Amino acid sequence: MEGSSVAGSERPRPGPEAAPAAVPGILHLDMDAFFAAVEQAAKPSLRGKPVVVGGLGPRGVVATASYEARRFGVHSAMAMAQARRLCPNAAFLSGRFHAYRQVSEVVMRTLRELSPLVEPVSLDEAFVDLRAGVHGAALAEAAERGERAVVAMVEALAEDLRADIRARTGLTASVGVAGTKLLAKLASERAKPDGLVVFPPGRDREVLAPLPVRALWGVGPATAEHLRRAGLKTVGDVAEQPEGVLVRLLGQAHGHGLHALARGEDARQVVAERDAKSISVEDTFDTDLVDRQRLRAELERLARRCVARLREAGRSGRTIVVKVRRHDFATLTRSDTLPAPTDDVRVVTEVARRLLEAVDTSGGVRLLGVGISGLADFTQEDLFVALGGPEDGAAPAADGTGGWAGEPGTAGARADVDGAGGDGAVGGVGPVGASPATGAAVAPWRPGQDVHHPEYGPGWVQGSGVGRVTVRFERPDSPPGRVRTFAVDDPDLTPADPLPLVPPAG
DNA sequence: TCTGGGGTCCTAGGACCC
DNA sequence: TCTGGGGTCCTAGGACCC
Structure with a gap:
């Protein structure tokens, strides 16, 4: 096996034999069971135990399950209720996005040391264009020496990266490297957990052919079903179809795109920064909302949250969107x-209210959302300044709490409990509901939440109910800690910031 | 046992203008 | 006057991704 297929520099010749990238220059990194892994790193008592992170309300879904929980069949996007049945002894935690974001920043920073061309896909995932980085030239040179040389070099580089991330975050990452985004992502998937896979360029079709169509980016349940009905089950099946067949089956853009992807042709570049095109917030209610008054109040809260985020981003927008999911899930x-464009809450709220008025909500509303698109790069203040007008006195500074799971406004008891071992766990129900209509929320302690106690130090909420809250006192670098129970309103117990998983160096 | 939240992109149809 | 076509903007919905 000579480097014959590797050497050819790309030619602008179209057709089935498009030149493969000579260098496996695209790296995809994916943190293993990220949210759950952060929790296990932060909470020594949970290591080696099943952990499920997600929405804990009656309509919550799983965001991430630890590998221990996956063995019970729990996976992301699953209804939380089902996860509880499958794995009742798991620790069920609501997300601590603050902490995840902190860890994510460390990861992304580490990637940027490899190359400035880093494209974050989500908190736990990113592409890196190695050719644009410090090793770009050396990589090209190695490629000229042949496939073995580049692959060896890429492997060394990627293992160093994984070790760095482990040292800085205490967490494991899986890495895939290939000549295209598609193949790099498939490689990292194959590497999971805690592994590395390099697909040398030129092998793309070979790697792709046996995979199910679902492996292709952009093929979800609907498209897969379309393809299945046409008798196409594997990527190889799709690759053999003339483009026209796929276009007729799936439409212009999708058909064309899939035709290329199935053949390993993926020209998508790694893009470091892209501006958001829309900003939106939405809430699913524990029980369907019928009361118009209540709906309006929720809508206004959402509008305030949405505008707060818009302004935080220093943007404004022209199109206001209201989203309604009815009792029967029709959206x-x-x-x-x-x-x-505007970034004025009053305007956004007023438009949203009008839009909602025109929707029949009599059957009950499961979810309400407010979004803004058609974003522009200036704020109302800019406009005032530009016009020499007065300071914007109206800025309603809607509090940008920005969290996820918390939504203290939604109805119902947000009870939750159970630690992994079940030892000190308090079975519990219904803490203090909030009073959403009045907005006077008594923040219930959320499972997983960081707290501090003057005597016992840092800890986390294991569960709460019947006026009590159980806290486990431990920290990332301590042995598993002990559980203590307090009254929910114990003044000694205060919310705290997440501790770093790895003590800061130096 | 019903199905989160925050995004992106595409399609189709209608309005409007040239 | 009639007919046709293209381009752009907008709305609504759907598929998909993490």
């Missing part, structure tokens, strides 16, 4: 486009 949107 509809109503939008209105203003003549000019």
